[in-house]
Amino acid sequence: MDTHTIITAEDLAEARTDFRSERANVVAKNAVTSVGLRKAARVPEGVAANPLTFDVEVAQGDRCDQKRSGRCWMFASLNTMRFRTIKKYNLKTFELSQAYPLFFDKLEKSNWFLENVIDTADEPLHGRLVSYLLQDPIGDGGQWDMFRALVRKYGVVPKEAMPETACSENTAELDSYLTRYLRASAKRLRDSRARGGSEEGLRQLKAEAMTNVYRLLVTCLGEPPESFSVRLRDKDDKLALSGTFTPQEFFSEAVGMELDDYVSLISAPTEDKPFGHTYTVSRLGNVVEAGGVRYLNLEPSELKRVAIAQLKDGLPVWFGCDVAQSYLSSEGIMDTAALDVDGLLGFRVEAGFDKASRLDYGESLMTHAMVLEGVDLDDAGKPTLWKVENSWGKDHGRDGFDTMSDAWFDEYVYQVVVDKRYLSEEERRTYETEEPRVLEPWDPMGSLALLH
Structure with a gap:
């Protein structure tokens, strides 16, 4: 066999000699084997450049915790919505139910999946x-357009109206058994089609499957309320809102967000994916009648511009990113200067790709959704540091908050959701009128924010 195609004893001997010849390699080995790569690569000067003071900041309620579930996109969306309720009624804190949209997302994703099975x-x-x-018909992940579709159809409820359950806080069992049932349903549908089954027969099989999906979801999450009573008290303990509402009525009254204005x-x-054009992703969505997703692709500087404009108007900003990259999780710091893995190892690892090639080669995609709640600006008005509300509880990071350097934003932020009034006239016209270019279902821009 050609020795160029295999690892030989001589290759190993040369590698050992090369490693041991460098003092830095030995020091790195001792450090990493003791504390791990990221802790050993931590740069204290980079960490010190992440204070918690911001020129522009919006105040939020107590930190929320998604527990062992992939509902970050729901928590981020609900955090932007509850902010409006807290502000409107002068509340100390307030939380919308995260189990409520989880129920309907699973229900709608099941329906979406079975429709795709019939279609294919x-x-x-x-x-x-x-x-x-x-592969993953009803996973926990999602995107803003999918959440908007859920709220438009089903509204929202306070957390007390549909509290967390063991299966909403830890979705592994629910996801596992529902996925298994849906795959078996897919087999029944495909087998029926292969035997020459009629469209009516396929629809009957699907209806039976959806009845069982509903039964499973109620068993795991409880039954969503059709109406509920509300009594909210403000910071001075005065009654701020009282009455009985449907979920749609409560959203209209207590949140009052114009969903269709947000893009x-x-x-x-x-x-x-040339900048300045709109895109959608084939077969990505949840609510069938709402359709799929729609994006406008812009330079990072434009995402920052509109995010800052919305923050200056006193409203938080939903965003999606690849949070695991250059991240000191325990300290809540996303900063490319706070970690030097390449310096530790002595060769290019993190610097081996630019942003485009990371996407093209499967190294990066959107994994997590959070909320921008503040930004620090330099003398020229350019952002230097961002304040981020996470959904991992008050004990994460710094009282539940993270910081994100502007350089990290450039590299790893892939999506923001803002009111379309902040777009330029040309950007808005393109978003509203251009026929979206269709991306393949497995395109990285079709990834779903789902990190636990």
């Missing part, structure tokens, strides 16, 4: 498309 029943089972659809902007500098 003649596609090869082991082809890329069907394999992709079967998703992405920043993906890959060759196949």
Whole structure:
């Protein structure tokens, strides 16, 4: 066998000699084997550049905790909504139910999945498309457009009206059994089509499956309320809101957010996605009648501009990012200067890609959604540091908050959601009128924020 194709004893001997010849390698080995890569690569001067003072800041209620679930996109969306309720009624804190949208997201995703199964029943089972659809039919993850569809259809409720359950706080069992049932339902649908079953027969099978999906969800999460009573007291203990509401009425009265005014902007500098155009992702969504997602792709500087404008108007900003990159989780710091893995190892690891190539080669995509609640600006009005509300509880980071350097924003923020009034006239016209270019279902811009 050609020795160039295998690892030989001589190769190993040379590698050992090379490693031991450098003092830095030995020091790095001792440090990393004791505390781990990130702790050993931590740069104290970079950490020190992340204070908790901000020129622009919005005040929020107590920190929320998604526990062992992938509902970050829901928590981020609800945090932008509850902010309005807290402000409107002068509340000390307030929380909207996260179990309520979880229920309907699972229900709608199940329906979406089964519709896709019927639509692709003649596609090869082991082809890329069907394999992709079967991979994760009802995972916890999602995007803003999907959450907007849920709220538009089902409204919102206070946390007390539908509290957390063991299965909402830790979704692993629910997801596992619901996924298994849906895959079995997919098999029944495909087998029926293969036997020449009628459209009516397929629809009957799907209806039976959805009845069982509802039963499973109620068993795990409880039954969503059709109406509920509310009594909210302000910071002075005065009654601020009282009455009985449906979920849609409560959203209209207590949140009052114009959902259709908020648009998703992405920043993906890959060759196949020129800036200044709109995009959608094939077969990505949850509520069938709402359709899929719609993005406008812009330079990172534009995402920052509109985010700052919305923060200056006193409103938080939903955003999606690849949070695991250059992240000191225990300290709540996202900063490319706070970690020097390449310096520790002595060769290029983090610097091996630019943003576009990270997306193209599967190294990065959106994994987590959070909320921008503040920004620090330099003398020229340019951002230097961002304040981030996470959904990992008050004991995470710094009382539940993270900080994000502006350089980290450039590299790892992929999406923000803002009121379209902050767009330029040309950007708004493009978003509203251009026919979106359709991306493949597995495109990185179709990733769902779901990090626990």
